[in-house]
Amino acid sequence: MDFGLQGRKVLVTGGTRGIGRGIVLAAAEAGADVLTCYRTESAAVDSLVAALKETGGDHHVIRADLAEVSEVDRLVGEASDRFGRLDGVVNNAGVISHIPYADLAVEEWHRVLDTNLTAAFRIVQQCLPLFGASGSVVNIGSRGAAAGIPLRAHYTAAKSAMIGLTRSLAKEYGSRGLRINVLAPGVIETEAMEQMPPERAQGLRDMYSGKTALARLGTVPEVAAVALFLLSDLSGYVTGETINVDGGI
Template sequence: MEFALHGKKLLVTGGTRGIGRGIVLAAARAGADVLTCYRQESEAVDTLTAALKETAGDHHVVRADVGEIAEVDRLVQEAADRFGQLHGVVNNAGVISHIPFGELPADEWSRIIDTNLTAAYRVIHQALPLLGAGSSVVNVGSRGAAAGIPLRAHYTAAKAAMTGLTRSLAKELGPRGVRVNVVAPGVIETEAFDAMPAERAAGLRATYAQKTALARLGTVDELAGPVLFLLSEHSAYITGETLNVDGGI
């Protein structure tokens, strides 16, 4: 089954690295026109821009820090100016830190909540005029939201709230023909593993291989596939759901 997205206009936040990058490239190769964003200049921005130039379609990589409301509004306006409409939104941008709860400062709590949760609210809110019947919103959550993760209370709280937001919006926006779902990844092997010391990367792979039914980590492509499914017409009767993509963790 191919998830053809020809003619679809998509906004994907945080699309230059890791999971977001995989989603952007997979969507573009499936025929969609994609606009994505990044927070700061990097080689990843340059290589993604180059890859999209070699991929058929109308693609754009713009700078926007979705942790700031004004930046979100500017990003969505950019999508409106370039595309005039949106058929899909993927709220992927996120940040994480590891801090004992007793030492968690208020500004770090706010940073994580703003980028992982408030940004999704604002993107969807501002994009509503661009989303017509048959459009799809996919929020990238986390398998850890259901389990709880020590040292990540702020991150886990944001991702758990994303599920509640999704369920409420699925009911509220359903009569308009707008679907809203969550994809909740387990441990996905991104380029971040390449940046680690080899011994540490091998240790993480071994640890999570023991914790998953499939005895391995997931790949970026294995996460992008379910996202494309939820953006496509093959999932036209699915909304308010959380799709765990975790290898049976």
């Protein structure tokens, strides 16, 4: 399907693994020029760089730790220097940990909130001058924000706050043609599951498949396709929404 993204300039945070990687590659294959970032060096970074070199377009993979505001600002500066403008932003970068609430240290609370929420706030704020008469921001949320997840109070709080931030910004900037939405995945099968012991991975597949209307886990390309829809003019009258991509969980 042609999403009409040829030549569009797109920033995707946290794009070397999982859903972020899928969005980066899908956007590049759709004709967009993509700049993405990563926090630590890895084989995933090298393989993404190699894959983008085989895809036409002007693509960049940059190191940036988005828990630091200065690094967020530097990343947006790179986008400005390399592209001169932006047509779309996908706030995907995030971290998670599983800690009983009674044991949750304030430092870990801040680490998760800063990476999952504050970075998105700052990126959108700093990118405002780079948008022209129109643009699209896709904030990657989580279906868990509505459900609540034990041992993830900090993560759930961040993803819930993302919904409120999105709704407020959609109303504040809609008149200048900027659309802002949340894409909230359910349980998606990424390479992280492939790295688990086979019996544990299969147990998770069986458990979550039993909780979804479609009786299976989602795939990264299925999430990426919705991200491209939200980045494109096909969703030109969609803003302030939370789009669940969860198989009916």
